[in-house]
Amino acid sequence: MFMFELSARIETLDRLxxxxxxxxxxxxxxxxxxxxxxxxLSYDPQSLExxxxxxxxxxxxxxxxxxxxxxxEDLGWLDGxxxxxxxxxxDAFEVHNLGVxxxxxxxxxxxxxxxxxxxxxxxxQTASLVGQWGxxxxxxxxxxxFSEIVALKEGSEVDVILQAHGKLxxxxxxxxxxxxxxxxxxxxxxxxxxxxxxxxxKLKNIGRATLSGKDFCLLExxxxxxxxxxxxxxxxxxxxxxxxxxxxxxxxxxALIRIAEGVDRxxxxxxxxxxxxxxxxxxxxxxxxxxAGHRYIGRFFGGEKITPLEMEEGVKSVGGxxx
Amino acid sequence: MVRxxxxxxxxxxxxxxxxFLNGADSVYVGAKGWSRRTAEYELEDVEIEAIVELASxxxxxxxxxxxTLFSSQELSLFIEKLKRFESMGVEGVxxxxxxxxxxxxELCPDLEVHVSAGANAINNEDLxxxxxxxxxxxxxxxxxxxEELAQMKRTVNVGLEVFLHSNTCFTYLGKCLMSSYxxxxxxxxxxxxxxxxxxxxxxxxxxxxxxxxxxxxxxxxEMKNEMFLALDDxxxxxxxxxxxxxxxxxxxxxRLIGEIVALYSQIVDSLQxxxxxxxxxxxxxxxxxxxxxxxxxxxxxxxxxxxEAERDLEVASVA
Numbered sequence: 001m002f003m004f005e006l007s008a009r010i011e012t013l014d015r016l017x018x019x020x021x022x023x024x025x026x027x028x029x030x031x032x033x034x035x036x037x038x039x040x041l042s043y044d045p046q047s048l049e050x051x052x053x054x055x056x057x058x059x060x061x062x063x064x065x066x067x068x069x070x071x072x073e074d075l076g077w078l079d080g081x082x083x084x085x086x087x088x089x090x091d092a093f094e095v096h097n098l099g100v101x102x103x104x105x106x107x108x109x110x111x112x113x114x115x116x117x118x119x120x121x122x123x124x125q126t127a128s129l130v131g132q133w134g135x136x137x138x139x140x141x142x143x144x145x146f147s148e149i150v151a152l153k154e155g156s157e158v159d160v161i162l163q164a165h166g167k168l169x170x171x172x173x174x175x176x177x178x179x180x181x182x183x184x185x186x187x188x189x190x191x192x193x194x195x196x197x198x199x200x201x202k203l204k205n206i207g208r209a210t211l212s213g214k215d216f217c218l219l220e221x222x223x224x225x226x227x228x229x230x231x232x233x234x235x236x237x238x239x240x241x242x243x244x245x246x247x248x249x250x251x252x253x254x255a256l257i258r259i260a261e262g263v264d265r266x267x268x269x270x271x272x273x274x275x276x277x278x279x280x281x282x283x284x285x286x287x288x289x290x291x292a293g294h295r296y297i298g299r300f301f302g303g304e305k306i307t308p309l310e311m312e313e314g315v316k317s318v319g320g321x322x323x
Numbered sequence: 324m325v326r327x328x329x330x331x332x333x334x335x336x337x338x339x340x341x342x343f344l345n346g347a348d349s350v351y352v353g354a355k356g357w358s359r360r361t362a363e364y365e366l367e368d369v370e371i372e373a374i375v376e377l378a379s380x381x382x383x384x385x386x387x388x389x390x391t392l393f394s395s396q397e398l399s400l401f402i403e404k405l406k407r408f409e410s411m412g413v414e415g416v417x418x419x420x421x422x423x424x425x426x427x428x429e430l431c432p433d434l435e436v437h438v439s440a441g442a443n444a445i446n447n448e449d450l451x452x453x454x455x456x457x458x459x460x461x462x463x464x465x466x467x468x469x470e471e472l473a474q475m476k477r478t479v480n481v482g483l484e485v486f487l488h489s490n491t492c493f494t495y496l497g498k499c500l501m502s503s504y505x506x507x508x509x510x511x512x513x514x515x516x517x518x519x520x521x522x523x524x525x526x527x528x529x530x531x532x533x534x535x536x537x538x539x540x541x542x543x544x545e546m547k548n549e550m551f552l553a554l555d556d557x558x559x560x561x562x563x564x565x566x567x568x569x570x571x572x573x574x575x576x577x578r579l580i581g582e583i584v585a586l587y588s589q590i591v592d593s594l595q596x597x598x599x600x601x602x603x604x605x606x607x608x609x610x611x612x613x614x615x616x617x618x619x620x621x622x623x624x625x626x627x628x629x630x631e632a633e634r635d636l637e638v639a640s641v642a
Contacts, residue, residue: 069495072446072474098421099448102455118498120442120524122392125422129456141392143503143522151395170501171494174466177546181539196544198535201505210494210546212504286507292521293504 003260004226006164006253007234008245009065012039013047016054019242023249024235026061028094031238032068032116033172033209035077038187042066043077045084052088061091068096068118069172069208079103086111092136095119105134112136114161117169122148124155131158137232142168142216145290146315150228159232162225164218165248165275166236167204167211168284168293176207193239202281206239212293217283219252219275220298223259223266224321244278251275272300324561326595327568330484331584333385334364334573339374341581346588349384350374351417353573354404356516358388359419359441361528364573368407375411384414390439392420392524393517400516402430409434418442419497419524421456428457435459437484441497441524450479460484460567465491465551473563484567485560487553487587488614490621493533493546499523502530506631530628550618554590554603554610561594575620583613 008024010016011031021027029051030042037043041051042065055062064085070078078100085093086109093111095101096118104113114137115121115130121138130138137159140149153160178189193206195213202213216236218225235252237245251271258266276283283303286295289310296303297310306315315321331342333350342350352358352374353365366374371387378385387408393401405427408416415435418424419442428436437460438444438453444461453461460482463472467485476483492499500522507521519525533546553560553568560568568591570583586609593599593606 069443069498070446072471075446075448097446097449098452099444099446099450102448102452120392120419120497122394122525123398123420123422124395125398125426126420127422129422129425133452141500141524143392143500143507143519143525144394148394148396155395168500168504170504171499173494177544181542181544194539196537196539198537201532201535203501210501284504287503290507290509290519292507293500 002231004256005061005232006249006256007061007063007161007232008237008249009234010041010051011037011238012041013051013054014039015242016041016051020246021058021060021249023246023253024060026063026091027055028063028065028116028234029055029090030065032065032094032096032118033169033238034176034207035067035074036176036186037190037207042081045081048081048084049088052085052090056089062089063092063094063114064090065094065116066096066100068116069174070097070100075099075103082107082109095135098130098133101130101133101135115139117142117163118172121152124152127152127156127158127160131156137161139163139234142293143287146221146224146288149225153229160230161232161234162218162230163216163236164222164233164252166215166240167213167238168216169209169236170203170212170293171210173208173210177205177210178207191239204239209238211236211238212284214282214284214294214296215279217275217279217285217296217301219255219272220267220300221285221288221315221321222252222255224315226256226259247274247278267300276301324595325564326591327561327565329584329588329591330386330567330569332570332573332575332580333374334575334580335366335577336370336373336377338573338577338580339377339385341577342584343378343381343383345581345585347383347570347584349386349414350378351386351388351569353388354408356512356518356526357391357393357401357404359390359439359523360388360573361526362518368404371408371413372411375413379412386415386417386435386437387413388417388439390417390419390441391519391526397515397517398423400514402426405431405434415459417462421453424453424458425456437482438462439497440464440486443495443497445495447475447478450475450481454479454481462486462569464496465489466495469556469559469563472560472565476564482566483564484569485553485565486551487557487568487570488583488610488617489551489571491549491551493548497524499533501532502528505532506530528628530631531625534625550614552610552614554606557590558594558599561591572617575617579613579616579620583617586610586613
């Protein structure tokens with residue numbers, strides 16, 4: 001019986017070899033934000049071949065995460081990497097661009113397609129439309145609230161994957177911010193993400209993508225979504241260190257197992273504390289409550305109180321909370 | 324050489340009048356709560372109806388921007404709006420959500436569906452996708468090059484619209500949540516429409532967080548936004564067969580919009596009669612002068628929204 005799926009994002013072969021992925025069922029292979037990431041699994045054919053072999057040997061599902069913002073000049077190599085991924089037996093392609101969805105559909109490969117978080121899926125209508133174009137799973141845009149996520153799932157036939165933890169993808173640019181502000185080439189700057197601050201505001205930049213400073217955290221609402229029928233969860237692990245990837249995955253896996261076994265109080269205090277230590281900038285989940293994304297609303301992690309209206313229209317409407 | 328249509332902003336009845344009088348073929352307007360602009364630059368249905376009547380009396384057209392990424396639960400409200408605008412006689416609607424585009428074409432096949440720049444159609448395959456779900460026109464994001472536009476026109480049989488006078492964002496348009504990450508709220512109006520304040524994708528109000536003073540490892544860093552003027556590229560756009568040239572700026576004053584439209588109308592005429600290069604210096608000076616006035620207005624607004632957002636974050640941090 002399929003209890004749940006927990007996935008991570010791994011950009012390169014080196015990072016794949018350096019991570020303990022025991023807690024994860026699946027890996028989104030490759031960095032969709034920039035093809036030029038040195039050794040990017042979704043750009044470099046040699047790395048992809050070895051990467052898929054390693055992941056298959058570990059018993060993981062492999063989803064090839066394709067470049068999110070391809071221009072015409074990118075379509076040729078994308079075409080090649082899709083063919084190669086299919087030959088090597090990837091379990092799904094992740095697309096963030098509707099043109100790439102069309103490219104995969106045209107090939108009639110019989111391989112599932114996931115529509116990723118940069119694709120701007122906001123409505124059940126779009127989820128259904130991409131379903132007609134071959135998508136089997138969609139990641140809703142991070143701005144959606146509790147009730148909107150549920151409406152999207154209930155209004156379409158495709159499965160929905162939720163980001164459970166990690167930095168939120170807040171933007172994707174045409175050029176690399178790191179190359180602009182640091183000396184050296186891609187290989188010198190790419191794996192040294194930068195922190196941008198402005199007063200109390202903080203953001204993380206990994207080159208072409210800007211991420212939230214805080215970690216989005218679904219832990220205390222994980223059961224709410226699980227009991228509503230959501231089974232696929234991902235951890236945003238781009239440019240996170242191996243210890244973070246291993247420990248966050250382990251904590252979420254343990255929580256999901258308890259939830260799937262029907263344990264009401266699935267949150268363990270020591271896991272909450274460890275999670276807090278792993279995210280020194282703090283947590284956020286405001287979008288779920290129709291508030292600013294950087295805020296955290298909830299009973300734990302020093303969260304702001306849920307108003308009665310938010311409880312009624314948000315959390316309760318999707319099944320309530322059993323901490 | 325086919326003369327491309329000139330599309331101008333219709334932020335008010337007066338702005339639409341100025342645009343039409345100065346040579347615009349059509350104006351675009353934002354329906355309150357449904358377009359990628361803040362409410363003060365959007366219009367009630369009755370105001371849109373007045374602009375449609377004005378346009379009709381002058382042989383011009385009106386497009387309605389319904390290009391927010393709204394909620395699944397608001398679909399019935401959207402359909403109501405769509406049918407109302409169709410019955411008013413608008414020529415088309417500008418949309419961002421692909422599912423909603425397909426649905427609109429199914430419900431109102433005679434209404435033109437335009438893909439908003441916020442949908443970020445950036446390659447030929449994107450254009451094929453949109454054409455195959457029935458859209459009539461795709462608005463190209465500002466960062467698409469002339470060569471790419473020409474390639475798109477050669478390859479895909481769908482209308483193509485470009486901005487003449489605009490600003491590029493730090494991120495790809497429609498792919499930025501930085502504003503709503505720091506400041507966001509929503510309220511439901513008397514019609515049941517949710518207004519997502521602070522999300523440019525959903526409610527149009529962008530706090531321009533990227534324009535704040537950012538520090539990177541103790542040094543100042545800038546998230547670049549660039550003003551975009553297409554003057555030198557205009558002959559190539561027309562040569563490439565671009566169907567529509569769009570002037571942005573529902574938020575500017577009507578007189579300035581009238582002057583910008585008049586200038587670009589002259590420029591397009593000059594491309595038709597062959598006098599463009601003889602008058603290029605004059606056009607360049609005039610475009611720069613108008614750009615300065617436009618940017619003064621824009622910068623005033625940027626300072627205001629940034630101050631508001633920073634103040635709000637102080638309050639949230641204390642709470």
